[in-house]
Amino acid sequence: MDSITQIAFNARQAANILQTVDTAQKSRALKLIIQKLASAKEDILKANRVDKELALQQVNAGKLSQSLYKRLDLEGAGKFETMLQGVADIDLLEDPVGKVLAATKLDTGLELYRVSCPVGVLLVIFEARPEVVVNIAALALKSSNAAILKGGKESLHTCTAISNAIREALDDACKASKDEDGSQQINIPANAVQVVESREDIDGLLKQDKYIDLVIPRGSNALVKHIQWNTRIPVLGHADGLCATYVAESAQLQLAKTVVVDAKTTYPAACNSTETLLVHESHLKTDFFYELAKTLVDNKVTLKCDAASLKALQDSKETPSFVSTAGDNVQESVPEDYDTEFLDLTLAIKTVGSVEEAMEHINEHGSKHTDAIITEDEKEAKQFMAGVDAAGVYWNASTRFADGFRYGFGAEVGVSTNKTHARGPVGLEGLVIYKYQLHGNGHATANYGTGAHQKPYLHERLPVDDRESLQELSNKRQRTE
């Protein structure tokens, strides 16, 4: 077995064991990891200084950006402690594993349970920020998954120091538990968390579909696209975030200003920022569009206008004309602008004649991430939210709300523009799937049917609370029987 296959195989072995680990064990492991990271703080920061020194040479040679260098730094005020707090926060989240999602009585003594369980082995690939190792390791353990992690090459020493501490914590816990009675047993192998170093490792791991169940790339468009095109393993993530906001005929001006300014300017580099503004043609004949455009330009936004919207601004009564005052901030658009994720304070503007036209534009040019309509017409809003094929469809709200923490998930694994498994901001539930448990008492299929001596299935739906674990459900059923 070559070294790459060995890594994948080790992760699979760890994942098999992780399936049987309960919430209390995982919680103790996460607490031990916090302790171990705290006590290894100096070693980790020392490794971080090595990475920073090497990175600084790259910055000075013009080969690395100042912002990437900054993201590398773990020594900033409170940064290390925030990283540890993140693990404590994940520990407090509800365990996504072992939940009864559905239960059906097939016959007397024959009960079918759909129970959440871990996906298995995750391959997580990310760039620069070394604290992501801690975050992902904690998310993976909390959801009973094994993780193989690959950080940016600039953070190699830091990532390795961090993963060593995590693996030592798991190792110590395993050893300690062998000396104690069973009640405190922690049985999570160190191979639950592995860090790989090189890009070549990744290319090899992307072929390990026998052992790896899900790839999660967190990084640039180029990184995500490379991975999507080079593996058969399901990929959870998004390459593009091309969000649109449609200002419909009945939109209120003030509301539109608030929402569009928030959607464009609060963090232009984020994937949930609005890149395209669709405007109903009626607004070009009044001051509405002019007022909205002026507010955006006041907020330093560059507008790339189609012919109709540009003409409306040129025709506005102001002297000197708004367009001449705005200078480069108002430009004529080219077709590619409507397929561009600007990631800065640039906004493509297009005039449409109806909500149908807006929906058509979004379904053709969007990235299925998040799209919004500003309207006072409920029927139109519902039409938009049904007809736009995107993970998020918003009514009178900023596209920037598309975020796992804002949604209240407590953690975010990533944002997915996939059409299967998990969509939109993905919390811990994106790292679990389900299995069917069938509890019988010698039941055979030959006894069911329409023939002689055969009987029909009952298919009686049993009530379950979606927060209920199988153990709780079984206890409750026994009490009520």
Add this chain to the structure above:
Amino acid sequence: MDSITQIAFNARQAANILQTVDTAQKSRALKLIIQKLASAKEDILKANRVDKELALQQVNAGKLSQSLYKRLDLEGAGKFETMLQGVADIDLLEDPVGKVLAATKLDTGLELYRVSCPVGVLLVIFEARPEVVVNIAALALKSSNAAILKGGKESLHTCTAISNAIREALDDACKASKDEDGSQQINIPANAVQVVESREDIDGLLKQDKYIDLVIPRGSNALVKHIQWNTRIPVLGHADGLCATYVAESAQLQLAKTVVVDAKTTYPAACNSTETLLVHESHLKTDFFYELAKTLVDNKVTLKCDAASLKALQDSKETPSFVSTAGDNVQESVPEDYDTEFLDLTLAIKTVGSVEEAMEHINEHGSKHTDAIITEDEKEAKQFMAGVDAAGVYWNASTRFADGFRYGFGAEVGVSTNKTHARGPVGLEGLVIYKYQLHGNGHATANYGTGAHQKPYLHERLPVDDRESLQELSNKRQRTE
């Protein structure tokens, strides 16, 4: 746009419209399809006779099996009517689209809904049986998906005649609705269902990941594997069904006999039949294993035994010896037998020393389909069900229960051994995903946080019944407010 891209593009356009179609419209469309198929019965059977004639030439030339020829036939007693009844049954199923899966109040007037919606465009590839066109078209429409279908080349004329009837039904409905008032409107384009003819078409369509969201192959291991290896589009299905049953130390003999005979003999060619029997070593020292083996051989099963289990049978006291009487029905196994899906009355048998060893064998050699344990020990059963990584983990029940109809889904799209999206027998819910609807009133993200003039999110979980539609929920909320 080449012809293949055009097909995929047409399906996407249809899918965009299908997103906005309600349950009543879909129900009327399904009823119209039944009517149209009934009135086109003679044309369809005529096409079927052409297919059969061509196929018979192949059979006579030894190029096609008699069983494939039989599967082609739509003229058998009641076959056509059963096909139509299938559509009526699907019409009666609960609509999987538009269900509120979760709801969270982020702030006053800012509510987040997770709502089920169609996956989009399905590419379904199947072999021989032409009635599958009707079944899949109905499942796709019921779940608001567009479908591109490819049947076996032997059933080409029949499939084309069927799809023509379905498309005419949709076309007629669209035209008719234009003359009426809005209340009876049906707006499902004929391109919601398209049939393609050649293998080359499929290879082209597998590249259309821009327009196609999910591929569902229903057929041989070779077909499924070919598709899995030749597309970036998610594939729902299973190549292998290598199910195991473990007879643990505390198993009851009679129960084990019932379950294993059912699991092996009721339909050996099915993917949910047991292919490997794991036996706890204790049973070799008593009559238990001998009795179980005898029952299996009495049921015409060929046993491929490992050295230990073979020796136990050779040592059994019967005269003449059981092994000599059984002849070819008891053989020594070779290592490959534990990785083989026999699909006939052959069973590989392996001796194991513990439930851990059984789990390890299954996790290494199984296909993550369905595996069972026969035991009287509840703790051991739970350990097995947690630690075996398979879509179905059964306790004292036959692996043959792994089936959408037996599970009570009312329909089966396929059986999935994937680790994401949908697992095990998949009903209509495997054809839907969700989107997040955010309903606001001019809400901007800049107002939330820990800064001055900022407020925290409420993240108040709103109660929803998982059968509830967004419309019902909204009505109820208005009544109680």
